Amino acid sequence: MVDVARGTAALIAGVSATVAFVVLRTLVALGGHEPLPADVWWHDLMVSLTSDVWVVIAWVPAIVGGTIGMIVIGAALIAWLVWRKRRWDAATLAIAMVAVVAIGATMAAVIGRTRPEDSLAESVATSFPSGHTAVATTVTIILALTFRRWYVWAIGAVWVVTMMWSRTYLHAHWLSDVVAGLLEGIAVACFVWVCVEAVRARRASRTLPSPTSDDTIESTVHP
Numbered sequence: 001m002v003d004v005a006r007g008t009a010a011l012i013a014g015v016s017a018t019v020a021f022v023v024l025r026t027l028v029a030l031g032g033h034e035p036l037p038a039d040v041w042w043h044d045l046m047v048s049l050t051s052d053v054w055v056v057i058a059w060v061p062a063i064v065g066g067t068i069g070m071i072v073i074g075a076a077l078i079a080w081l082v083w084r085k086r087r088w089d090a091a092t093l094a095i096a097m098v099a100v101v102a103i104g105a106t107m108a109a110v111i112g113r114t115r116p117e118d119s120l121a122e123s124v125a126t127s128f129p130s131g132h133t134a135v136a137t138t139v140t141i142i143l144a145l146t147f148r149r150w151y152v153w154a155i156g157a158v159w160v161v162t163m164m165w166s167r168t169y170l171h172a173h174w175l176s177d178v179v180a181g182l183l184e185g186i187a188v189a190c191f192v193w194v195c196v197e198a199v200r201a202r203r204a205s206r207t208l209p210s211p212t213s214d215d216t217i218e219s220t221v222h223p
């Protein structure tokens with residue numbers, strides 16, 4: 001049965017994140033894709049706190065949440081869900097991960113925002129939105145909506161914030177880039193989850209046994 005309250009909340013969150021993303025994208029476009037004042041402030045703060053030890057630490061989530069890392073982790077999570085006979089949830093996660101990468105990569109290539117000049121990681125002009133952050137957020141929300149446990153939300157939130165910090169600490173993204181990635185991840189995860197759950201509920205309703213004619217007659221005679 002569809003959880004109407006959760007579905008409504010997810011839909012509202014998805015729409016809100018989409019609107020916020022559009023507003024942020026507009027601000028960046030109006031600024032000529034140059035860093036916003038908040039971007040400059042945060043970047044200067046990260047530069048002032050840079051140290052060899054923390055750079056190594058920042059590379060951990062960057063590598064784990066990179067293309068290869070997320071392919072391995074995503075495949076493992078999907079296989080685990082299938083093994084637990086949660087095929088619909090596995091499909092939801094797979095669709096969401098593919099969608100967020102396809103949408104994010106396309107937007108980043110079209111927008112072509114330049115990364116900070118002192119980037120310690122990637123240097124290609126595909127800074128907005130942050131793909132690492134978008135994927136981390138998408139996986140977190142799908143798992144949280146699936147299992148409905150507070151600790152899944154908590155661990156996921158820590159992971160997403162860590163990823164956002166990592167990408168800006170390595171000067172690979174501006175602050176607005178990782179915020180955009182966060183919003184993209186929320187929107188994609190929520191919309192995909194709502195759509196798959198709707199299809200799932202519709203399929204379930206079709207497989208429910210329909211009352212026989214004898215049952216109908218009996219219920220009419222003996223209400």
